[in-house]
Amino acid sequence: MKTKPHTPALLAALLTMAAAGSASADSADGGAPDYTAMSPQALAEYLIFEAGGFDLDAPTQEGGTARDRMVQDEIQQICTELKLSGKPLDRATAARISALADESMKYPEKGIALGDWKKGEQIARSGYGFRIGHRNDDHAAEEPGGNCYACHQLDPNEVAYGTVGPSLAGYGSLRGTSDAMLKHTYDILYNAHLYFPCTNMPRFGYHGTLTEQQISDVMAYLLAPDSPVNQQPPATAER
Amino acid sequence: MVIRHLLLSFALAAICAGPVLSNELRAPEEVLSDLIEKNESSYLTQSEQNIMMMPDNAALWLADEGKALFYEQRGPNNVSLETCDLGKGPGVLEGAYVELPRYFADTGRVMDLESRLVYCLTTIQGFADDDPTVSTRHGSSSDMMKLQTFIAAQSSGYAWNPPMEHPLEKAMRDAGEVLFYRRAGTSDFSCGTCHAATGKRIRASVLPDINRPEEWTKAISWPAYRVGQQNVRSSQHRVRGCYWQMRQPESIAGSDAAIALMSYWTDAARGQPSILPDKKR
Structure with missing residues (x-):
């Protein structure tokens, strides 16, 4: 199974959490960050990976855990951002995606x-x-x-x-x-x-x-x- | 019979009210036929048989059982759920469900119907978290599905109108939009893969489009009796099923991720009348 790096969005979420954590001492359970101070992307990453949104420790058929399935690779990330932006696919993004796909290709011996x-x-x-x-x-x-x-x-x-x-x-x-x-x-x-x-x-x-x-x-x-x-x-x- | 009584009051309401407004109780089959009349949608019309069977929807029986449960003195505290505040004041049920998820000051959280019910069952009636009344979330025989179906039916015909005044409601809705389009997993799917275009099919099933509120209202009209599963199912059951089909991790009921997703999908149906309870394939 491929190892996937943590996404910038996840890092952003964690950073925002750290920043918000000290500011929002009044939250019910103490540790929860101020959702309203986070970007929608950062909040989504937080809800998935830190707030118990999914059973992330479950085993998967490919040998990892469910958590690995939720970590986006670059193609997933770029295509999600493009869709959320509402913009049509531009040439530079298309070229980047295509290049990533090209790098991934493996052919039968x-x-x-x-x-x-x-x-x-x-x-x-x-x-x-x-x-x-x-x-x-x-x-x-x-x-x-x-x-x-x-x-x-x-x-x-x-x-x-x-x-x-x-x-x-x-x-x-x-x-x-x-x-x-x-x-x-x-x-x-x-x-x-x-x-x-x-x-x-x-x-x-x-x-x-x-x-x-x-x-x-x-x-x-x-x-x-x-x-x-x-x-x-x-x-x-x-x- | 309570069902007959319910249907009679729907009929009377329809006769007395004159022109149909978006905020009055209407029988689900009437809401659906009205939507079909006004909109061209292969999703709304895909099952002639289900449309015909709407007045005999088994979910109507569940709503009856839920009504009895709601007003019965139950749990360790031996009280009814009449003081449960679903957002429009203690015991106010009519039109409450179409305004969920919403922010509740007493918990400091945005909550959906299921998480709010859990809150009322545990804090008002005193049920423990592991009592089957609270912990059994799925299946027509569960208290949870009976109560949800009863409460939701008190909004049938009301337009979806989740509040967005509180900053947390907006934050959850916006995060839900990201979750909806977030591609991940071994199949690269997101909710948007199947639900962001109109008239598309998976095999023979026509898919609802989140960009068309007039068909999306049926998609989010849960609880609904699922003919293929012979059970009344909840919103959370649909969310769990979608993640399962997407080959992504199991969605946890009552989590902020699940509630955020429901905030976005309810906002997407804003202004269109709910069909409650619904009947689906």
Whole structure:
């Protein structure tokens, strides 16, 4: 698991706390800082890490504690700030995010290849894995999935697909299976911020929530000519 | 029957009041159909079956049971909750829930309905923190859900109107906004990933957009009977469930983080009528 540095926002919260702590001796429990003297960001960090907002000591599947999950890395931090600012993505920020994503990329030693689309389909359909708290997903009992269908259309015959992300129906038949397209698809699954800075899409490779093998299986589901994703839907009156 | 009585008084109120104002008790199904009529929203209309079943919402029974509990002399102090101040004075229930979370001078804190109820159960009735009346927070059979459903139903049709006069109320709301959009964890999610655009779906479920108060009011209208879970659920249960799905740590009920998030999400529905109790998928 990656180690993530404490964020500047957290440091700011702690500094504000220290400053406010001496000033607000009248608070009920003595130690609590004056919330009204803190920036919204500093207060949010304080509420998460210092004020018992979450069960931070719970174990996680990747071996750390829940606290690690709440510490933002730079991409999470920049994209949060951008969203809160209400501003559109500017070129400098986009370049910074893309550069961070580029630095994070790791490629399979044996090169990028298509795996088994049938396994890829299971991964695309399964939302299991990495949930913590009142009920932890048990990875020994079931392999984590990628939950692609939560946000994307894939097989054009599947009706229960989400629309938070773009439709990927016919992904391979529209794009072909050149080495460049394989790399492009791998990059998006590994860390989509490389091409889409501040995308909503999870960084499956970067976080290790999908294994190298699982990524190649999902790639096969997207790209293999015989995958259901690349078949024409039957003509019906509805379509 | 108390339900029939309740519905009758809703009906009478509707007949007598003439033009519908945002601050009068209205049956939840009436509030919802009115919202659907006035707004184009695939979120509001997504379950025809649930809309049809609103008048038979099992949460209405819970509100009845909650009413009995509220006025019953209970706990080590053998008193009712009639002196519980939910923000509009001791025992004033009508319209109280839509003005929560709010700042309470007696605790020096901004509190939501659940944390305020805990305060009343422990300080007025004398229940211990580990008494099941206080500690069991979820499930239709819990006192907590019965009381919350009863109290919330006394605001159905009232416009959400959380006060922002006290500096702490504003501070909590603003921190809640940061929490709402704060991306973290192994999936890089925030609440905003799913709830900051209109008409989007996760699988087949249409998502509510926090930027559209007229659909967001339904999203935050808890307690609601969740058909898929066959239980009446609270705001805190929804917050916990969202963090669980986001692969982030468990949200702690009554914590300032949870209350800040609710302050922001209630402020986002400001001016729109509440649907209480609601029925959801």
